[in-house]
Amino acid sequence: MNELSASSRITYRAVMVRPGVARRIRGLSDRTLAWLFITPTIVLLLAINIFPLLWTIYLSFTNYRANRANVPTIWLGADWYQSILTDPDIWAAMQVTAHFVIWTVVIETVLGFGLAYLIDKKFRGHGMWTTIILLPMMLSPAVVGNFWTFLYQPQIGLFNYVVAFFTGRAASSFQMLGDVTLSPWAIVIVDAWMWTPYVMLICLAGLRSIPDYIYEAAEVDRASKWRQFWSITLPMALPFIMLAVLFRGIENFKMFDMVNLLTGGGPGSTTEVASITLKRAAFESWRTGYSSAFAIILFVTVFGLANIYVKALNKVKSR
Amino acid sequence: MAEVEIKAVSKAFGKTQALSDLSLTIGDGEFVALLGPTGAGKTTALRLIAGLEQPDSGSIRIDGRDVTGDAPADRDVAFVFQQYSLYPHLTVFENMAFALRAPTRRMPEADIRAKVQEVARLLHIETKLDNKATQLSGGQMQRVAIGRALVRSPSIYLMDEPLSSLDAKLRGELRLELKRIQVDLGATILYVTHDQTEAMTMASRIGVIEGGRLMQIGTPREIYENPINAHVAARLGQPTINLLPAALFAGAPVGVETIGARTEHLTIARGGGDISATVKRVEHLGDQSHLHLDLAGRPVVTLADPEAGFGAGDVVSLRLNRPLFFDAKGWRVAA
Known part of the structure; x- marks a missing residue:
């Protein structure tokens, strides 16, 4: 005392x-x-x-154009917002974005968690495998975009060659980046290749945070490996998995660089994610007011979704 | 409940020999405590019995059946971990019911509920069943951890310092409760601790373990009164036994190098004893005092009646009263 x-x-x-x-x-x-x-x-x-x-x-409430700064600026009110939200092209871009975000997040989470689960088993050489798996993540998106363009090349591309090797179809019979049905998947594959390691890293941190003695207690309590996975591993790693999903979701919602390099939004507008539409409006058509309004709409959408998600995440964490 | 028999078990981790040639039989319904310092191999012994580690040699039998190579799940043991080891995302009820829900048991839900509630009442946590495991205090968490073992009726309960992370008051309370529960259930318990009070108060037999070897096993009284060597003698008793060179005293038997003197072996008087010592410090504990003495340059700690009125600087006289004798290697020599 x-x-x-x-x-x-x-x-x-x-x-x-x-x-x-x-x-x-x-x-x-x-x-x-x-x-x-x-x-x-x-x-x-x-x-x-x-x-x-x-x-x-x-x-976003004006007619301002960055390439015509001397034109008098007129207040337009919510006109841009109205025209954007009723524009079918915009909704098409949003659909492309949603397709891209949902599939990349699903694939990256499943593969990332699976890889983390394997690496966490600490088999021989797991350190080296971790490093190898992490490599794609460390590359610049510009580099990745450029060399995947080569990999997807129908005549000389390695990707086409490998697919041809396993399926028996001719390598030049399909164009990953030039086909209307294939190109949305081409960009999903590249993003998954590049960012699955990132999800794996976060999941690995989650798995490593589960102390061994919890598994030992379960072992003594006669829980099978299967039950240990569902009642210990998954629930205790869930906050980490959700965090990875949040990061990848936000990141891919505003995906620009890689897609721009791979397809530039084409063919047609099949891979035109929202940020490419935005860039075209802002820096090709120079419709600054219009693109400002679109940017605000995107911002509010991501912000709103992320907020709802973070609430759910906190709920899971406090369980 | 069943008898557990450990025969000549050894275990090394790399170059560290954690356990050497441990043989120990825990009788049905017996409470055995393994007492020893950190790193003595106590926890390894428990983990070997649980099957969380495999022995390098030797065998383990539970209820007559050789379980040496069996997985933890097939051994029918319950383990209380030092770090509670609760499932943090589950409620107290779910934590306690976890083992009962093992598919191999096929226990009806109503029976699970009844069993968990019965044990929760026993441990005074029946109002906490719907709480998350992480919302509890340390004492409550440890009760849940013990409860999770108690809902089962295993061959043996293995407890790894379950009370060490609790405060002194709670530890005292749970010590009593644990002993009461053990007697009520007739449970077989192997209890690992470094706290001599826990071992002395709860165990029917104490095994003193040091450097991976079981040095002595016996009832608390035997271990206290008849330690086979100086190590064991130093494990029990508060204040710790004073080990003094025999040369200081006249009349020690031949071959005795060290004299072990606990408080009850020392009579303090103002004069007329075998040897005199100076009082360095007096610690008042209330009902008694710790007396720190200087005996020919060696520290001696003993208990004294606070009424005796000793103070620092006083010269007192000590008389040995049937002390313990040890030889040059620390082994006990008969008086």
């Missing part, structure tokens, strides 16, 4: 001394000092995040 109060007295004194010293040396209060430290960050945040966002919102 004595020891406790003595030690708490020491801490109390140590805390009380600091502001006094600061005041004597610099004439600054703690509050001033705190503001001094965070001001650069706040200014930076305002300049490169908050201001552009507010400016975009403003532009």
Whole structure:
């Protein structure tokens, strides 16, 4: 008891001394000092995040075009929003995006978790395999887009060759990037190839966080491996899996670089995900006001979905 | 409940010999405590019996059946882990029912419910059954962990320092409860601990283990009164036994190098004893005092009546009263 109060007295004194010293040396209060430290960050945040966002919102209500800055800006109200939300082309782009997001997330989660589960078994050489599996993730999307264009090449592409080898069909009989039905899957395959390792890494962290003694307790409690998986492994790794899904979902909703390099949205508009439509409107047609409105719609959609999802995630975590 | 027989079991982890030639029989309904310092091999012994580790040599029999190569699930043992080892995403009820839901048991849901509630009442956690395991205090978690073992009726309960992470008061309470439950159920328990009080108060027999070897096994009284060597003697008794060179005292038997003197072997007087010592410090514990003495440059700790009124600097006289004798290697020498 004595020891406790003595030690708490020491801490109390140590805390009380600091502001006094600061005041004597610099004439600054703690509050001033705190503001001094965070001001650069706040200014930076305002300049490169908050201001552009507010400016975009403003532009989305006008006829502004970035390539004709001298044309007088007219306030249009919610016109752009109305025309975007009733435009069938936009809805087509949204469908393409949804197809891309859903399939990549499903494939990456299933494969990623499966790989993590295998790697977690700590077989011989699992460290080397982890590194090898992680390689695609470390490449730049531009590089990946470019060399998958080669892999998908009907005459000389390795992908076509391998498919031909296993199915017996002629390698040049199908074009992954040029076919209306195949190209949406071509971009899903590339994204899954590149980002499954990322999901695996997060799932692996989740699996490693489950202590061995829980499995030992289950072992003594006569739980089969199957039951251990469903009642321990999966529920305890679930928050991690959900986190990976969230990251991949948001990331792929705004996918641009890789798809742009692989297909540029084609053939036709079969792989034209929302961000490509947006880029075309903004930097090819220079419809700045219109594309601002579209960007805001996308932003609100992702933000809303992510929020609902995070609520669900927190619920799972607090279970 | 059944008899568990361990025969000449050894286990090494890499170059570390965790257990050497352990032989131990735990009788039906017996409460055996393995007492020893950290790293002595106590937990390894438990894990070997549970089947969580495989012995390098030797055999383990439960109820007459050789289970040495069997998986944990086939051994019919219950294990209480030091770290509780509860399933954090399940409720207290589900945690306790987990083992009963094993498909091989085919236990009806109503029976599971009845059994869990019965054990929960026994452990005073019946109001917590719907709570998440993680919402409990340390003491409650440990009760659930014990409860999870108690819902089953295994051949043997293996308990790995189940009370070590609790505070002193709770530890005292649970110690009593555990002993009461063991007597009520007639349970066979092998209990691992480094706390001599737990071993002394609960066990019907104590095995003192050190450096992977079982040094001595016997009733708490036997171990305390007749330790076979200085190690075992130092394990039990508070304050710890004073080991002093025999040369300091006249009249020790031949071959005795060390004299072991516990509080009850030392009579303190103002004068007229065998040897004199200086009081360095007095610790008042309330009903008694710890007396720290300096005996020819060696520290000696003993208990004294607070009424005796010793103070630092006093010179007192000590008389040995049937102490324990040890030879040069620390083995006991008969008086």
